[in-house]
Amino acid sequence: MGYNILFISHLYPHKEDPAEGAVIHRQALALRARGHQVTIIAPRPISPRPLTLLSDKWARIYRIPRSYTWEGIEVHSPRYLTLPRKLLSSTRGTYMSRSIEKLLKRVTKKTYDLIHVHHGYPDGTAALDLGAKMKTPVATTFRGSDIDITLHQDEAHSRHILHVCRQSDALITPSPQLRKKLLDYEGYDSVHIGNGIYPEDRYTGEPERKPGPVILSVSRLLTQKGLDKNILALKELAPRYPEITYEIIGDGPARHIHKELVKSEGLEKHVRFLGTLPKAEVMKAMASATVFSLPSEQETFGLVYLEAMIHGTPAICCAGQGVDGIIKEKETGMLVESGDTAALVSALDFLLSNPDLAREIGNRGRETVMQNYTWERIGEQLEDLYETIIAKRPPGS
Template sequence: MKVLVSAYACEPHKGSEPGVGWNWVKQIARFHEVWVITRANNKEKIEEELNRNPISNIHFIYYDLPKWMYFWKRGQRGVYFYYCFWQLGIFFLAKKLHKRHQFDIVHHLTFGNNWMPTFMPFLNIPFIWGPIGGAETVPKNFKSEFSFKWRYYETLRNFLQWWALKLDPIIKMALKRSTIIIARTKITQNVIPKKYKSKTVLILESGISMEDFSYKKMEPKKNNNFKILMVGRLIYLKGFSLAIKAFAKLVKEMSNSVFFIIGGGPEMKNLKKLSKRLAIEDKVQFLGQLPRTEVLKHMAEADVFLYPSLKDAGAWVLYEAMLVGLPVVCLDYAGPGEIVTKECGIKVKVETPEQVVNDLASALKRLALDNDLRYKLSQGAKKRAAYFAWDRKGEIIKNIYKNFWGEQNRK
């Protein structure tokens, strides 16, 4: 089939939305001929990768708005407006491309939010939307963990999502005209209006490349410190404050515990203050942003991967930690709650901040004291991570397209 893809974010060797765009495009291209409309500033990295590893049946079309509109991209406030205008601009480009190539499917990949518009449904050809998320919100009881700025931001975002699903005519048209809607979490799947549920499928958006992964968990050493690792951008929704509070409780009972935090972000200063206030600053090491190779080395040396994120749909770093063989302690919520099973980690219920902190500390203590359990979960983590290999996800995408094509032929 001839497939047209809309992928605002699409870049090789990246996580988050750029990685979703790139890897989904690669998997679709294993079975179909693909034309991809993406941002012009992605061109350099994409062309470098294609020169190293050519893919004959992918055609990239690079598009950007006029330079005088670039001011919208400065900071997060204007990205939404820039994105909306970009989507409108590529609609007219897509019409010209469709007239030339006669596509069988148009697939909108990124941004994958259920409250951000796409005009691809108006091409009047079969439309696939997703993987989309956006319904993953911070539980109300946990907003007390954030500053006023972040509480305001989260409230505004929740309002935009509600407005989009209930009132935005562009989003309502996307829901109506979609042949298939791909939800990236059960939370998002559950907010899809009832009349469209029958055409909604659940696929976690991210995956892991197995071929370039050679790091293995190091054998535990006797009388060694119990090393806990957390990796991510230091922002409010990642749950770093919960992790530090839980670690403070653990240290009172297990003084050989150490906590390494990798990542940078706006909450760095506040998190360091929290560590000092809890009198554990000598036990918590903020390593800042590190190259991926260094991150993987730390993973190989750690005992447990702590990841109490309050909102993630998919977590690339979580897959890598699992593939290394790290047992996971996370919340039973959103993406991590669906990725992690009892065979590879311990999931904590999400009720109140106090309960989560206590339960995280208990889970860490349990793993610190039980080497056999850590080994069992380590082996389970490797097996579970392999389940999310990109090539396997490609087969799932292939079947979705196959089923979709069968439905079209029966009409």
Template structure:
């Protein structure tokens, strides 16, 4: 079967060069960066289209990130939220089309905004299209909780168009594939399940005491959250659970490190919540950090918490486990695949403060269980590699090229 020589990826709303945990950058940015680099190593040239003002940047040998200058579209400063970006799609498309296809063999779009643009490019250039949702409007709305904004109707409608028109769809897990089928009417034979990987050279077990000493963490039970600070990710729930434990178990020594920055348009003030609950001596809010430093924080932790209301996979869980740390996560989306309940961590049913406090204290009270789960977590995560993700993606590209040739 034919293998593409050149692939154009679209990630219009966020650049793979951005720091995960800030703005709109998260696990998808890590996914695109690792996938593109792995494809280039396998001999496929990759060009990534995104919005920004940084011009052309060689991210790695064989991987070019091309920023579409928003300032040229009347937006001095070149920054725009993903909520406003759909209105700029016509101008962005004109900019891409004016450059030509550049000899690309296949389009791979990430997230719905890029998917809509890719549909037009696929038609204009007669190219096969592979699309990765990463998250879906209907899934997020199904799990929406108080304070979370409903996804715009244009997003769900756009995703329906993409599902019907893309040559292939990729899903992180079998659960996501079922959501594509049940909520969007996707044909199962056009879906390929491709789990993400983890960079095992960066995220791996090492001395916890040494990591704690380097970061200045004392002998407390250390809880870590890493991700965008928004209701969907649930750091407020972690704060509430810790405040409950302080009231009910005042002898329990806890320390909480929340790593990330505010994301999205919702009103979400964690600093105010920390002070209102009187836990400012327990909780520290830290900015996003690069992968090597994040791995250090994961190694320093006794527990990594993921109180998300929706996750297509939850790459943070895999990175934490690879670092030898058990994870407490909501039983939602792809997290039951990333976290083996009772073996590599604990899955919590629902988002009640009491249930989360109970799960956290179960591990906080049992260092032997934490150590056992940490060893199992590292073993579990070692089964995921970006090389495997790249190989499965190449097979999807081959199917897309064959499907397009038959059409």
């Protein structure tokens, strides 16, 4: 018998931004595939008409329907009052809770086995208010913004986050690093349930072979993503690997900065800016690359690493970020310290000069992803956790 689950998340896909909260939607799809009913409440701040004329952000929010269906999942977007950050922004959880409560009474009129809220604040405080009134257990997923920003914003926000930690029936963190940060801060342990990928999306054709090794990055082009470190590392590697190529898929505001760096270092013949590509072409590039390198300094998770790993391509990430813990040094990938170009050169050179070892690392990485980080597996992990929570505190108790 399937559960009736209520998701609460202020981020969820919609026509204005199909990528917003996409991993949360995929969790909902994974649960539905296992026979559970999932209803989404994606609260949005009230967007007064005058603001929509002054800001694209507020205009987009205004155009989001109050109720809609996204790939067969029922979504409701009640509006709630939000005050400017300097004027009691820590009250957002209270206003969000009121708007959701009104919606539940007016529209859904369902009973739920469990509330799964996908952000510690303000969503978490709203979910706990509702859970107490509905006598329904609450599982809270903490995101990077909760732990790295909101928790340290000021005393009021810190108090809200710690309240959610204490009162939730279970805490979930999407990466091993976030789990460690939460544990180190106040001793709150959590269940690590990551994001996933669809194995059927991987490229299964013949990889494209190039004359020399190919380093690949797939990312929005932002300064914190570490692409400049790859470019500087390439300068050191090019004399040893004359036909080496660095391919960059993606676009963003730092594109011109990276292109200028490539030009100033005389690396134009080695670097290809490919822009945004269709998913199938990205997967083919993942399968064809020698190494995937994204030494990002700010990464909550990073699905692109998993997408590279599922193709057997060894991946490099920064220690303490995103998939550190999934990527284990010289076991399922390579770890480098943030900003350490010399360490990055060493890691790249190790993989390029030891193709047999690189292949073994890539194969172990692929096994790790297939065993633990497909959306089917994520659905199983969520179901197991829900079952444990509900057994301890059944709805209505």
